[in-house]
């Protein structure tokens with residue numbers, strides 16, 4: 001495969017400044033690394049947040065290339081990489097550096113946290129998996145300190161599949177990308193009933209993934225708590241708030257039973273007095289990059305191809321945005337304005353002109 005020396009990338013041009021398509025160099029894979037030609041990359045809420053809010057503190061260089069989800073083709077492998085060859089279709093998570101961000105045409109990834117895309121998935125579908133699945137899986141299964149997980153036994157571990165049969169779980173925001181993966185993992189773990197809040201038009205979507213009881217997310221906190229109590233008299237030991245806005249954290253902690261665990265995906269905004277009865281509430285960090293989750297991530301990545309090819313884990317529905325990387329700017333505006341429901345927005349870096 002011929003590899004250009006220059007590429008196009010979607011970047012934040014200055015701290016909290018505008019997005020723009022820039023020309024950047026193409027990195028060479030070092031030992032243990034892979035260079036991927038990105039065919040599909042997904043947009044995520046964190047992208048607009050890093051541009052528009054204090055999350056920008058994670059960025060160290062400008063223009064800053066973001067992007068957390070990549071599906072593409074191996075273009076080159078670094079020294080010591082034996083599991084992958086040029087031409088393999090792969091998916092992986094990106095990170096917040098210009099070398100690892102996926103909103104560009106060629107990206108570097110470490111060989112232990114990448115996996116082959118099974119034949120039953122398109123590049124667009126594959127690009128909907130990495131960040132959402134990692135956040136769901138780390139939050140449920142990784143160690144509590146300091147990795148941010150509920151320490152359940154993952155379904156790919158011995159004895160993990162079906163282990164929590166008969167135990168209820170509540171998931172706020174089941175139609176979100178993260179929520180969809182939490183539902184599916186909860187099903188593999190055996191949880192039942194699987195109760196989740198969604199807009200009514202997404203009831204069938206979440207039921208298709210394994211949710212047993214969708215609840216209308218427009219109900220009041222009290223109505224949601226009452227609806228959950230009506231569905232199951234059993235104590236709710238695990239709650240996953242896949243939205244974690246102030247609007248969802250309140251009823252999420254209220255439905256949790258004493259001694260239970262509440263996994264958040266954004267900062268804890270609950271007043272102390274609302275967290276009663278020894279409830280454990282924390283925020284998970286859904287990246288397989290970095291020390292805390294790397295070992296867990298590498299193990300999970302060794303199972304992802306199988307989970308996807310068997311249909312045990314289904315990708316999110318996707319919406320493909322025509323127009324190459326520049327189309328990401330309007331896509332991110334839609335995400336910021338809550339105009340995306342139950343699907344992942346995908347851009348195609350190779351369609352970028354220039």
Ligand SMILES: NC(=O)c1ccc[n+]([C@@H]2O[C@H](COP(=O)([O-])OP(=O)(O)OC[C@H]3O[C@@H](n4cnc5c(N)ncnc54)[C@H](OP(=O)(O)O)[C@@H]3O)[C@@H](O)[C@H]2O)c1
Nearest residue numbers: 045135173175176177178198199217265284285286341342
């Ligand atoms: N901690 C981490 O490492 C981490 C990792 C990934 C994501 N996140 C954060 O997690 C959140 C979700 O990310 P995502 O990519 O999964 O989002 P997403 O798919 O873009 O979210 C869109 C969905 O959110 C649902 N939603 C919005 N407000 C809701 C509410 N009040 N109750 C229930 N559902 C609601 C909508 O559901 P309906 O259309 O059905 O109404 C819609 O389907 C974001 O804030 C993101 O920044 C954190």
